[in-house]
Amino acid sequence: MKHPPPENPGDLTGKVALVTGGTRGIGLEISERLAKRGADLILVFKKDVENAKAAEARLAPIGRRIQLIQADLRKPEGVDSVFEQVATGLDQIDILVLNAAFGTMGEVHRMGRASWRASYDTNVLSPMLTAKGALPWLKQNGGVITATSTLGAHTAYPTYVAIGSSKAAMEALVRFMSFEWAKYGIRANSVAAGPVDTRAIDWFRYPEAVRIFTAKKGLAGRMGMPHDIADIAVWLCTDESRWIYGQSIIAEAGILLGVDYEEWSPNTGADASEGGAA
Amino acid sequence: MTDVMCNRFEGQVVLITGASRGIGAAIARRFAAEGADVAVGYHQSKEAAEAVVAEVEAMGRKAVAIQADLTDRKGAKTLFEGFHAAFDRLDVLVPAAGHAEIKPLEEMDVETWQRSFAIHLDAVLETCKAAYPLLQESKGRIVMLSTVGAHAAFTGFAAVGAAKAGLESLLQYMASEWIKNGVRCNAVSCGTVDTGILERWAIGPQVREFVQSKTVGLGVAKPEDVSPIVAFLAAEESRYIVGFTLVADGGMTLGIDFEEWVHAAYGKDAKL
Numbered sequence: 001m002k003h004p005p006p007e008n009p010g011d012l013t014g015k016v017a018l019v020t021g022g023t024r025g026i027g028l029e030i031s032e033r034l035a036k037r038g039a040d041l042i043l044v045f046k047k048d049v050e051n052a053k054a055a056e057a058r059l060a061p062i063g064r065r066i067q068l069i070q071a072d073l074r075k076p077e078g079v080d081s082v083f084e085q086v087a088t089g090l091d092q093i094d095i096l097v098l099n100a101a102f103g104t105m106g107e108v109h110r111m112g113r114a115s116w117r118a119s120y121d122t123n124v125l126s127p128m129l130t131a132k133g134a135l136p137w138l139k140q141n142g143g144v145i146t147a148t149s150t151l152g153a154h155t156a157y158p159t160y161v162a163i164g165s166s167k168a169a170m171e172a173l174v175r176f177m178s179f180e181w182a183k184y185g186i187r188a189n190s191v192a193a194g195p196v197d198t199r200a201i202d203w204f205r206y207p208e209a210v211r212i213f214t215a216k217k218g219l220a221g222r223m224g225m226p227h228d229i230a231d232i233a234v235w236l237c238t239d240e241s242r243w244i245y246g247q248s249i250i251a252e253a254g255i256l257l258g259v260d261y262e263e264w265s266p267n268t269g270a271d272a273s274e275g276g277a278a
Numbered sequence: 279m280t281d282v283m284c285n286r287f288e289g290q291v292v293l294i295t296g297a298s299r300g301i302g303a304a305i306a307r308r309f310a311a312e313g314a315d316v317a318v319g320y321h322q323s324k325e326a327a328e329a330v331v332a333e334v335e336a337m338g339r340k341a342v343a344i345q346a347d348l349t350d351r352k353g354a355k356t357l358f359e360g361f362h363a364a365f366d367r368l369d370v371l372v373p374a375a376g377h378a379e380i381k382p383l384e385e386m387d388v389e390t391w392q393r394s395f396a397i398h399l400d401a402v403l404e405t406c407k408a409a410y411p412l413l414q415e416s417k418g419r420i421v422m423l424s425t426v427g428a429h430a431a432f433t434g435f436a437a438v439g440a441a442k443a444g445l446e447s448l449l450q451y452m453a454s455e456w457i458k459n460g461v462r463c464n465a466v467s468c469g470t471v472d473t474g475i476l477e478r479w480a481i482g483p484q485v486r487e488f489v490q491s492k493t494v495g496l497g498v499a500k501p502e503d504v505s506p507i508v509a510f511l512a513a514e515e516s517r518y519i520v521g522f523t524l525v526a527d528g529g530m531t532l533g534i535d536f537e538e539w540v541h542a543a544y545g546k547d548a549k550l
Contacts, residue, residue: 258454
C-alpha cells in the first residue's frame with residue numbers, strides 16, 4: 001500500500017469513489033478522471049435529475065460502475081439516505097470527494113443570516129456529516145478524502161465572504177479529519193482553486209470582470225478550467241500523494257502570487273492613473 | 279488499460295543536483311522510469327552518482343553524472359558546462375543538493391550557519407539562474423526541496439530551517455517573476471526522510487523515535503514517498519499550481535496528540 005509498484009502509479013482499479021456534486025463542473029471532471037484511472041463511481045447530486053442522467057451517459061463509455069444518488073446533503077436525513085443507498089448499492093467507499101458547494105454572494109454589510117447559514121450548511125456542515133457517514137467504509141482499506149476549496153479561503157475577493165470564510169472552515173475540518181483519522185490510514189486534503197470557469201462564476205455580480213482579470217493575470221492567458229483543478233484533486237486521491245496529510249494545495253496559476261509594478265508605471269496610460277485605488 | 283501516470287516525461291531532460299544519494303537519487307530514478315533523460319549532479323559521491331547513472335541507463339534512458347561544488351561561486355557554471363556537453367535542452371530542474379548540520383543556537387558558529395545558507399539558498403539561486411535560459415525555451419519547471427523545519431522548530435535544526443524558509447520565499451519571487459516567461463516553480467516541503475542522514479546525526483535515534491511514535495502521521499518517509507510528489511509538480515497535471523510549497527510530511531506536523539499526556543495524568547487505561 002505505501003509503496004505501490006512504479007509501473008502502475010496512480011491506478012485506482014478496484015476502488016470506489018463517492019463524489020458529491022459529481023455530475024457537473026469540477027465534480028464531473030473529477031468523476032471522469034477517477035473512472036479513467038479505474039475507479040467505480042457513486043455520484044451524489046441535489047436537484048437536477050436530467051443533468052445527472054446526462055453525466056452518467058457521458059461517463060458510461062469508460063466502462064465503470066456508476067451509482068447515482070439524489071440527496072440534499074445539508075440535511076442529516078439526506079446524508080443518512082445516501083449511505084443507506086450506498087449500503088444496498090456498491091457498498092464500498094475508498095475515495096470520498098467533498099465537492100458540492102454553494103454560496104451566497106454579497107458583502108459583509110449586506111449578508112443576511114439565512115444566506116450565511118445556507119453557505120455554511122453546504123460548505124461545512126454537509127462535508128462533516130458526509131465524511132462521518134462514509135467513515136465506516138473509508139476505514140476498511142485506508143481511504144482518502146479530497147475536498148475542493150477556493151482561493152477565497154486564503155485571500156479576499158469582492159462579495160465572496162460567505163464562500164471564502166466557509167471554505168476556510170472546511171479546510172480546517174479537513175485538517176482535523178486528517179489528524180483524527182490518520183490512525184485508520186485515512187488521508188484528507190483540499191485543493192483551493194482560483195477562479196474557474198464554471199456556472200459558479202455567474203454568481204459574481206460582475207462575472208465578466210472576473211473572467212478578464214483571471215485571464216490577464218494567470219499563467220495561461222486564460223481563465224482556469226475545471227480540468228485544471230480536477231487533475232490535482234484526482235492526483236490527491238491516488239497513492240502517488242501518500243505522504244500528503246491535511247494539506248490544502250493552492251492552485252491559482254500565479255494569479256495572486258505577486259505584485260507586478262511594471263503595469264503600474266505612471267507612463268503607461270489610463271490603467272496607471274487610476275491604479276492607486278486598486 | 280487505465281489512465282495511469284507512467285510516461286509523463288518522455289523526450290524530456292531533467293537535471294537533479296544532489297542526485298547521487300537519498301531523495302535526489304530517488305527523483306532521478308522516478309523521472310527516468312517515466313521516460314526522461316537525466317543529468318545527475320553530485321559533489322563528492324562519484325561512485326554513487328555513477329551507480330544512479332547506470333540505473334537510469336538500464337531503464338533505456340540517457341544519463342550523465344556531473345561533478346560540481348555548488349557552494350563555490352563557480353559551481354553552477356561548472357555544472358552547466360557539464361550539462362551542455364551532454365544535453366541541448368532542459369525541461370525540469372530539481373535543485374536537491376543539501377545537507378543538514380545539527381547544532382543548537384547557543385553553539386552556532388558563523389561557518390556552520392553560512393554553509394547551510396550557501397547550499398540551501400545561494401546555490402539554488404545560482405543553479406536556477408543558470409538554468410533559466412534553457413527553461414524558458416522548453417516552458418520548463420523547477421521543483422525545489424524544502425523542509426517542515428522551515429515552518430516549525432525542531433531543536434538544533436535552525437541553520438537548515440532558516441535557510442529553507444529563505445528558500446521558500448525565494449520560490450515565491452522566482453515563481454512570480456519567471457512565470458511570465460512560462461517557467462513554473464514550486465517546492466515540496468518534506469518531513470523526516472530516511473536518506474541515511476539520521477544515522478549520521480548524534481540525535482538521529484531520538485528523531486526517528488519521535489517521528490515514528492509521537493506524531494499522528496506515518497513516520498519517517500522513504501525517498502520514494504517524496505519522488506512522486508516532485509514528479510507531479512513537474513508534470514502537466516499540476517499546470518495550475520505556481521509558487522506553491524506543498525508540505526509532504528506523512529502527517530508529522532498535523533497537530534498535537536495529547537494521548538501521552540492523558541496517560542501521564544490519568545493512567546494507561548484512560549482514553550481520549
